Amino acid sequence: MTPKPQTGGHGSSSGNRPRGHAITMEPSDSSPSKRWSSWHDRLHRQLLSQPTLLPDDARLLLAVSGGQDSMALLALLRDLKRLHNWELLVWHGDHGWHDNSAVIATELKQWCEIQQQPITLSRAGCGSATKGSPTSEATAREWRYGELQHLAFEQKWDVVTGHTASDRSETLLLNLARGCDLAGLSSLRSMRPLDQHQPDGPQLRRPLLGFSRQETLAICQELALPIWLDPSNADKAFDRNRIRLEVLPVLEELHPGCSQRIANFAERVSSTWDTQQELTELVLASLLNREGDMNRRELNQLSPASRRQLLNCWLHQQSVSRLNSALLQHIIEQTGLQAAPGSIDLAGNLKLIWNKEWIVIETK
DSSP states (O other), X not given: OOOOEEEOSTTOOOTTSOTTOOOOOOSTTOSTTTOOOXXXXXXXXXXXXXXXXXXXXXXXXXEOOSSHHHHHHHHXXXXXXXXXXXXXXXEEEXXXXXXXXXXXXXXXHHHHHHTTOOEEEEETTSSOSSSSOOOSHHHHHHHHHHHXXXXXXXXXXXXXXXXXXXXXXXXXXXXXXXXOOHHHHSOSOSXXXXXXXXXXXXXXXXXXXXXXXXXXXXXXXXXXXXEEOOGGGGOTTSHHHHIIIIIHHHHHHHSTTHHHHHHHHHHHHHHHHHHHHHHHHHHHHHHBOTTOOEEHHHHTTXXXXXXXXXXXXXXXXXXXXXXXXXXXXXXXXXXXXXXXXXXXXXXXXXXXXXXXXXXXXXXX
């Protein structure tokens, strides 16, 4: 199937447009200096109440796939730009997952040029951080964020994505099914460092978490925006697509509005997690020596729940990746006072080692 851009306007169709041609918005009141809707007002009020989410005068790198969420994001921020003095640059990543992904990239670029919106493209396998086309959701995400990080750190941009409350619900369900702790339930923060090891560097910002996927479609329809449909979004070989296409519709049928309630729950968990993290870091500091090793005896004087929280925090500080609930429980059991000294290999070429007194992270 050839992906064609579809205008969001009611009753409109792009079926007769030649492939490779950009689609412009409806001419009436389409200028960013004039256009205003209830969607603009809603996001504007949110930004006024959360001034650190998208600060005035910021340089914003918008990750735009061409789908409804990212196109709604692009349109709203372009229209609000005059009120906040942002500098906007669109970034589009071509994963190369299907034969027409290059067509989508070309048509989106042409549309942005007609709108006088600066855009930059990245193609997997063409001098990218990951050679060849990504083969899974995980490698695709790694490639996207690798490209975005390179641009953001090199040119001092903050990255903005069109993640919605619907994405947040899907992520929470996926993390819950895979096995996670409280951190995994506080999915898709509205703002976080782009590189967790450089908290003062470029930020990742998600201003549309208060909007649903149904609402971003309504925005595209009302503002007559083009939408490029990616056939990989319907591929049930990807876990997230099965959650989106099979699981959430059943939950919505049983309990209408559950997607938004799940997303709201993730936001509440995020606040709880932040508070818990602050207290955990205070206690953790008292358990570590100058080299950052953890006192095994003192750790095991605490309750199992406290040990779990402290070990989780410490391991993340030590850059341990792919730490799931089962692995964390295994570490807790192996480092208990009754267990013998030993070691566990971890992701990232790291090794966890413990003796009678200390628990240490070393590079293999």
